[in-house]
Amino acid sequence: MSEPKILVALDYNDKKEALALVEQLNPKLCGLKVGKEMFTLFGPDFVKELVAKGYNVFLDLKFHDIPNTVAKACQAAAKLGVWMINVHASGGRVMMEKAREALEHEENKPLLIAVTMLTSMNEQVFSELGYQRGLAEQVAHLAQMSRDSGLDGVVCSSWEAKQLKQQCGKDFKLITPGIRPEGSDKGDQSRIMTPSQALNAGSDYLVIGRPITQANNPYQALCDISDSIVSHL
Numbered sequence: 733m734s735e736p737k738i739l740v741a742l743d744y745n746d747k748k749e750a751l752a753l754v755e756q757l758n759p760k761l762c763g764l765k766v767g768k769e770m771f772t773l774f775g776p777d778f779v780k781e782l783v784a785k786g787y788n789v790f791l792d793l794k795f796h797d798i799p800n801t802v803a804k805a806c807q808a809a810a811k812l813g814v815w816m817i818n819v820h821a822s823g824g825r826v827m828m829e830k831a832r833e834a835l836e837h838e839e840n841k842p843l844l845i846a847v848t849m850l851t852s853m854n855e856q857v858f859s860e861l862g863y864q865r866g867l868a869e870q871v872a873h874l875a876q877m878s879r880d881s882g883l884d885g886v887v888c889s890s891w892e893a894k895q896l897k898q899q900c901g902k903d904f905k906l907i908t909p910g911i912r913p914e915g916s917d918k919g920d921q922s923r924i925m926t927p928s929q930a931l932n933a934g935s936d937y938l939v940i941g942r943p944i945t946q947a948n949n950p951y952q953a954l955c956d957i958s959d960s961i962v963s964h965l
């Protein structure tokens with residue numbers, strides 16, 4: 733069975749609300765992403781609760797620290813039984829290599845991916861950061877460094893997916909947030925595509941939050957998105 737391509741971002745401040753949606757879902761339909769808000773509020777036990785339900789759980793804490801700290805955080809995350817964890821590629825090559833090495837002896841080896849440039853970044857915001865390269869070039873540079881460090885993939889926007897597939901190879905996983913069905917509110921996302929466009933561009937997994945969680949009927953919103961990409965499955 734191919735793994736579900738949709739990862740629902742459970743960005744809730746209410747555990748009951750999150751679990752009410754999860755109860756309507758199933759692990760064949762989607763994976764679940766737990767980010768900084770729910771992890772801060774409800775901690776590792778909430779993550780373990782979702783893992784126990786049989787979901788692919790993506791723990792999105794974007795570890796970015798000195799190599800030793802990130803390596804230990806990755807080991808702690810692996811012990812929760814999660815399917816995927818992320819670090820920030822801007823932490824550098826040594827940090828990413830130490831993170832990968834730290835997982836080698838773990839019983840549960842989650843996919844280890846690196847965040848390149850946040851999908852909320854546009855050229856204007858990016859230019860204030862003072863990088864020499866352009867935004868797309870910086871994403872490509874960080875993706876190559878992540879690949880060379882032995883990571884399993886990157887978080888990037890769907891705008892970079894085609895280029896990164898050519899550059900890093902088909903097995904290097906591309907996880908793309910900034911997914912918006914036609915007509916849905918961009919919010920603070922900048923580099924967006926529809927689910928189908930993103931998969932056509934080469935995305936392996938679609939991270940989708942508010943278009944689902946803030947819909948009037950989140951389950952129906954997920955089903956509609958799932959139906960819209962059925963030709964890609």
Ligand SMILES: O=C(O)c1cc(=O)[nH]c(=O)n1[C@@H]1O[C@H](COP(=O)(O)O)[C@@H](O)[C@H]1O
Nearest residue numbers: 741767792849850851887909939940941942
């Ligand atoms: O690592 C992430 O998941 C992430 C990286 C990135 O570049 N952009 C991004 O939006 N995300 C996360 O993906 C989710 C997107 O949520 P929505 O904008 O509501 O669909 C949020 O939980 C973000 O924290």
